[in-house]
Amino acid sequence: MAKIKKAFFCQSCGFEAPKWYGKCPSCQSWNTMVEEIISSSNHIQSQQLEQITYQPFKPINIQDVGKVDFQRISALDSEFDNLLGGGIVPGSIMLLGGEPGIGKSTLLLQIALMLDKKILYVSGEESAEQIKLRALRIAQKNPNLYLYSETQTQEIFKQVKNLEPDLIIIDSIQTVYSDLVQSASGSIAQIRECAAEFQRLAKSTNIPIILIGHINKEGEIAGPKILEHIVDVVLQFEGDRNYTHRILRAIKNRFGAQHELAIYEMTEAGLHPVTNPSSLFLSDGQDIYSGTSVAASMEGARPFLIEIQALVSPTVYSVPQRTATGLDPRRLNMLLAVLDKRLGLQIANKDVFLNIAGGLKINDPALDLSVIASIVSSQFDHLIAPKFCFAAEVGLSGEIRAVHKIAQRIQEADKQGFEKIFVSRQNAIKELKTQQIQIIEVAKVSDMMKLLFK
Numbered sequence: 001m002a003k004i005k006k007a008f009f010c011q012s013c014g015f016e017a018p019k020w021y022g023k024c025p026s027c028q029s030w031n032t033m034v035e036e037i038i039s040s041s042n043h044i045q046s047q048q049l050e051q052i053t054y055q056p057f058k059p060i061n062i063q064d065v066g067k068v069d070f071q072r073i074s075a076l077d078s079e080f081d082n083l084l085g086g087g088i089v090p091g092s093i094m095l096l097g098g099e100p101g102i103g104k105s106t107l108l109l110q111i112a113l114m115l116d117k118k119i120l121y122v123s124g125e126e127s128a129e130q131i132k133l134r135a136l137r138i139a140q141k142n143p144n145l146y147l148y149s150e151t152q153t154q155e156i157f158k159q160v161k162n163l164e165p166d167l168i169i170i171d172s173i174q175t176v177y178s179d180l181v182q183s184a185s186g187s188i189a190q191i192r193e194c195a196a197e198f199q200r201l202a203k204s205t206n207i208p209i210i211l212i213g214h215i216n217k218e219g220e221i222a223g224p225k226i227l228e229h230i231v232d233v234v235l236q237f238e239g240d241r242n243y244t245h246r247i248l249r250a251i252k253n254r255f256g257a258q259h260e261l262a263i264y265e266m267t268e269a270g271l272h273p274v275t276n277p278s279s280l281f282l283s284d285g286q287d288i289y290s291g292t293s294v295a296a297s298m299e300g301a302r303p304f305l306i307e308i309q310a311l312v313s314p315t316v317y318s319v320p321q322r323t324a325t326g327l328d329p330r331r332l333n334m335l336l337a338v339l340d341k342r343l344g345l346q347i348a349n350k351d352v353f354l355n356i357a358g359g360l361k362i363n364d365p366a367l368d369l370s371v372i373a374s375i376v377s378s379q380f381d382h383l384i385a386p387k388f389c390f391a392a393e394v395g396l397s398g399e400i401r402a403v404h405k406i407a408q409r410i411q412e413a414d415k416q417g418f419e420k421i422f423v424s425r426q427n428a429i430k431e432l433k434t435q436q437i438q439i440i441e442v443a444k445v446s447d448m449m450k451l452l453f454k
Ligand SMILES: [Zn+2]
Pocket: 010, 011, 012, 013, 014, 015, 024, 025, 026, 027, 028, 029, 032
């Protein structure tokens, strides 16, 4: 009989320890260590894997690397393919994370129905009938899609051997369990073991595997960070369930660019790729209010325009409120300090609310100038012309600094019909083919304010 082994696991980072700690020695979180049963036997493990045809990787001469490109499988969805850097790499293991109900299963089911490949869709969440019902709403039909309701990895491996699919989808990693670990499914020990088993399966058979992972309330892929280390690609769904658009971001990608993103629109018939994202995040320009300006942002390799809204109002509290939605609050505080010190803006006793329209989360210093313009616009109740756009970072002394990929930002604003774009003088834009946009180079925040609010 197998001896029962126990260990403590940090629920936040997956750190394993033989004894309990109040504070995780690895990620320093408090009260995250939980005892779980593990009873792993390497002997059974290796037997299990031998049942599957084993194709070990061989060392490659450095001169041959890159000559043979991976025979990527195109998902037939240009947004998804671009996000991955050209398609799904055989033998790769991918994690698709997101909050429950955001559209993870819909997207993968859609891809499974679109592909002309043999696909095994394993669901521990829904029955085959429920999946069929959802599939009926999607226009595409793949006669080689196999649905399988199973949660035990050893059973899944047997079916993989019988069916020999071209792609495996596991919905979700939190519902599957391995016989080799005795703790409940969804526990750290189980997730870690199952992910490792799937990784070995992918590497040994060359079948790509996509794992769906639910995200917990802290916005992290539920369970361990350890999962992110095991897989080759981590894609994460962002966006608010209250909006129709969904943003899929590549957080990690061993085969392509990181921080690339794809934008989808949720409809009755599934998720549709959005090819002109700027149109999604800008209002139609019918009603103009003070405190609103447009920033030319860059996410991954893609430029798009977003609307930044600010509201400045006298506080009723002893400590004024500062809220930033979609933007780092520390960045907002820094910009407010710059406004206070360099422009003499009396803002210390005001509440400041900042919002990026459309539920986007953006970490791009080029938004600074637009944030500052919005705050000043709200403070003095002066409108900013709707066809003005901003792209520059602001430094602590109020200087306007250059940002990367300025040409793409300007071209996107030009394409969207903007009249003026404010950029840093340091960017030194020389020859740039634009249709109509006027490029205004500014050096200091105070100079820009004179130009904006004469
Ligand atoms: Zn930890």
